[in-house]
Amino acid sequence: MKMSKLFVQTLREFPSDAEVISHKMLVRAGYIRKLTSGVYNYLPLMWRVLRKVETIVREEMDKAGAQELLMPFVQPKELWEESGRWEVYGKELMRLRDRHNREMCLGPTHEEIITAIARDGLKSYKQMPVNLYQIQSKFRDEVRPRFGLLRGREFIMKDAYSFDTSQEGLEKEYENMAQAYTKIFKRCGLNTKMVQSDSGAIGGSVSHEFMVITDTDAGENDVFYCDSCDYSANSNHAVSKLPTAKTVGDFTKAEIVDTPNTHTIEELCKFLNIPPSLIIKTLVYIIDKKPVLALIRGDKQVEETKLLNAVGGIEIRIATAGEIVEMLEVNGFNAEPGFIGPMGLKEYNGYPITIVADETIKELKNFVIGVNQIDKHGVGYNFNSEIELPEIITDLRLVEAGELCPTCGQPLKVTRGIEVGNIFQLGTKYSAPMNAVYLDQNGKTQPYVMGCYGIGISRTAAAAVEAHYDDNGIKWPLAIAPYHAVVIPVSTKDEEQMKVAEDIYKTLLKHGVEAVLDDRDERPGVKFKDADLIGFPYRITVGKGISDGVVEFKVRETCEMSNITPEQAAEIVITAVTNLKG
RNA sequence: CGGGAUGUAGCGCAGCUUGGUAGCGCACUUCGCUUGGGACGAAGGGGUCGCACGUUCGAAUCGUGUCAUCCCGACCA
Numbered sequence: 001m002k003m004s005k006l007f008v009q010t011l012r013e014f015p016s017d018a019e020v021i022s023h024k025m026l027v028r029a030g031y032i033r034k035l036t037s038g039v040y041n042y043l044p045l046m047w048r049v050l051r052k053v054e055t056i057v058r059e060e061m062d063k064a065g066a067q068e069l070l071m072p073f074v075q076p077k078e079l080w081e082e083s084g085r086w087e088v089y090g091k092e093l094m095r096l097r098d099r100h101n102r103e104m105c106l107g108p109t110h111e112e113i114i115t116a117i118a119r120d121g122l123k124s125y126k127q128m129p130v131n132l133y134q135i136q137s138k139f140r141d142e143v144r145p146r147f148g149l150l151r152g153r154e155f156i157m158k159d160a161y162s163f164d165t166s167q168e169g170l171e172k173e174y175e176n177m178a179q180a181y182t183k184i185f186k187r188c189g190l191n192t193k194m195v196q197s198d199s200g201a202i203g204g205s206v207s208h209e210f211m212v213i214t215d216t217d218a219g220e221n222d223v224f225y226c227d228s229c230d231y232s233a234n235s236n237h238a239v240s241k242l243p244t245a246k247t248v249g250d251f252t253k254a255e256i257v258d259t260p261n262t263h264t265i266e267e268l269c270k271f272l273n274i275p276p277s278l279i280i281k282t283l284v285y286i287i288d289k290k291p292v293l294a295l296i297r298g299d300k301q302v303e304e305t306k307l308l309n310a311v312g313g314i315e316i317r318i319a320t321a322g323e324i325v326e327m328l329e330v331n332g333f334n335a336e337p338g339f340i341g342p343m344g345l346k347e348y349n350g351y352p353i354t355i356v357a358d359e360t361i362k363e364l365k366n367f368v369i370g371v372n373q374i375d376k377h378g379v380g381y382n383f384n385s386e387i388e389l390p391e392i393i394t395d396l397r398l399v400e401a402g403e404l405c406p407t408c409g410q411p412l413k414v415t416r417g418i419e420v421g422n423i424f425q426l427g428t429k430y431s432a433p434m435n436a437v438y439l440d441q442n443g444k445t446q447p448y449v450m451g452c453y454g455i456g457i458s459r460t461a462a463a464a465v466e467a468h469y470d471d472n473g474i475k476w477p478l479a480i481a482p483y484h485a486v487v488i489p490v491s492t493k494d495e496e497q498m499k500v501a502e503d504i505y506k507t508l509l510k511h512g513v514e515a516v517l518d519d520r521d522e523r524p525g526v527k528f529k530d531a532d533l534i535g536f537p538y539r540i541t542v543g544k545g546i547s548d549g550v551v552e553f554k555v556r557e558t559c560e561m562s563n564i565t566p567e568q569a570a571e572i573v574i575t576a577v578t579n580l581k582g
Numbered sequence: 583c584g585g586g587a588u589g590u591a592g593c594g595c596a597g598c599u600u601g602g603u604a605g606c607g608c609a610c611u612u613c614g615c616u617u618g619g620g621a622c623g624a625a626g627g628g629g630u631c632g633c634a635c636g637u638u639c640g641a642a643u644c645g646u647g648u649c650a651u652c653c654c655g656a657c658c659a
Contacts (some may be wrong), residue, residue, distance in 0.1 A: 009592075010620095011592090012593075012620070013593070013594055013608080015594085016593090016594070017651075028593095037650085037651065138659080143583080143657070144655095144657095150659095151658080151659090156659095220658090304656080317656065419658075420659070454659055456658095459659055472619095490617070491617055492617095493617080494617090522617090523616075523619085523620080523621065525617090525621080526619085526621095527619090527620095529619065529620045532619090541618075544618080
């Protein structure tokens with residue numbers, strides 16, 4: 001490709017609306033342009049990168065035995081009603097009507113469609129196991145799209161779905177996919193960590209995420225991991241050994257005491273001169289319109305995803321101060337946030353109040369708790385004495401760095417990560433309600449045991465930028481770079497330089513290297529800046545040194561430069577590119 | 583949805599307070615000059631000032647409404 005003909009416009013400055021590195025770089029280097037919020041044009045350079053990621057994904061998926069197909073982007077409401085998700089999915093599902101006023105949606109994921117396909121064509125146990133995948137654009141009407149390609153509304157995704165006759169079969173395929181994913185990201189030049197995760201809205205029981213570990217702001221997930229063993233988990237799923245703390249209070253008898261102006265745990269601790277671990281904190285949540293009280297030890301935070309799962313809810317938010325006062329009133333109390341306790345609270349908004357407690361409260365003795373009276377707290381309280389032990393006791397805790405690994409007991413560490421892929425064991429979550437069944441060896445109908453496996457193609461490309469850049473631009477891993485190398489004649493008017501540059505360029509092309517010849521009549525500084533910004537992995541500069549028979553060879557990743565012969569330079573690039581394929 | 587801000591040329595911005603011919607830098611076109619890290623000079627092309635209504639002799643500027651975009655909090659690949 002001649003640089004003079006390459007459709008790319010690099011910018012002198014970063015765009016003002018970009019926050020994270022990958023967004024800034026990809027816009028400035030001419031890879032993407034925003035069309036509307038969360039929706040981007042992929043310009044030629046970007047499309048080459050995306051196709052390379054896709055190719056790697058295809059090769060590894062095919063090698064793992066999966067088959068590619070393509071499903072429609074627009075989907076009918078009826079299928080979503082069968083799975084129950086038309087009601088449940090929320091505003092993220094982009095709904096629209098056709099000219100006949102029939103309701104449709106843009107596909108955010110394809111469990112419903114693939115299950116319907118299987119239902120039609122997968123009738124016998126003899127046809128399984130089978131794994132079907134596609135690569136296409138998805139649309140999720142995100143509340144707040146941001147970070148460029150990392151969290152767009154429209155994005156490219158590879159989604160795969162497996163069908164098995166047993167949990168054992170599913171687990172085998174799950175492991176197969178985990179290995180394929182590890183290879184895929186490695187080939188893309190990314191270091192990923194496979195971490196345990198919550199399965200969220202897609203459902204199912206077991207799931208893992210593949211995280212690109214990054215120090216930049218773009219890492220939206222906290223990942224907890226252990227250096228001593230291989231435990232690692234997303235914060236929404238991470239567990240730890242029960243943190244030790246003072247759990248037996250010195251209060252000799254249970255009584256209600258005055259605690260004026262102690263709205264926060266901190267103020268209460270100071271007033272009573274006790275550590276926060278002796279207090280039971282009562283938080284009020286609204287989950288799918290229903291009131292839920294979460295009880296947790298005062299020194300710990302609630303992980304909302306865990307609470308959501310504990311009650312089987314979908315949407316969670318913390319109650320407003322107004323709602324809390326109202327709830328107390330309805331139940332006959334005159335109190336406010338800061339003094340709430342679970343006792344005597346029966347119902348609100350027409351729903352009974354559910355009480356869920358974190359397991360940290362179990363070992364508490366002679367603790368302090370709100371009693372729904374302003375400026376008062378109960379002290380020296382005990383379960384099965386002053387209050388009953390709540391029915392639901394489970395792990396609600398947000399793990400903190402330094403807490404001990406649940407597997408080996410060493411302190412956990414925390415880092416930030418970008419989720420580029422995930423794998424779920426769905427089981428019969430979709431096949432059962434959608435009556436997607438096959439006949440087993442005994443002629444009995446059985447629902448498929450399903451798994452689903454996603455990779456964010458466009459997000460993977462953006463994550464690669466987050467992981468590989470410097471002040472001057474992008475440093476693409478060779479496997480997904482739009483072009484492998486750029487050849488720069490310093491002066492296009494110098495016949496010898498031009499001839500050597502063209503010879504190198506032709507040699508590279510002949511050996512399968514995707515090369516660009518910067519034939520523009522620009523000053524060298526402009527060409528160097530563009531080369532660094534665009535991020536060609538290799539740069540061969542033909543300048544005055546050619547009279548001594550050498551060119552300058554630069555490796556973008558390390559910024560190492562050396563003066564070598566044109567033949568040596570070409571040889572290095574050709575070898576590197578050839579090794580990619582092998 | 584709540585809170586904060588912004589809409590003026592492809593990109594980055596000024597002008598608005600105090601209404602009167604729409605500006606600057608980059609990018610783009612032509613010519614000259616220059617050629618190892620985003621040179622310089624000259625001459626050009628390009629904008630219904632987000633949109634609508636209102637006030638006014640006159641609106642980018644004032645008022646009302648509306649739409650869009652971005653940032654901070656709860657979701658996800």
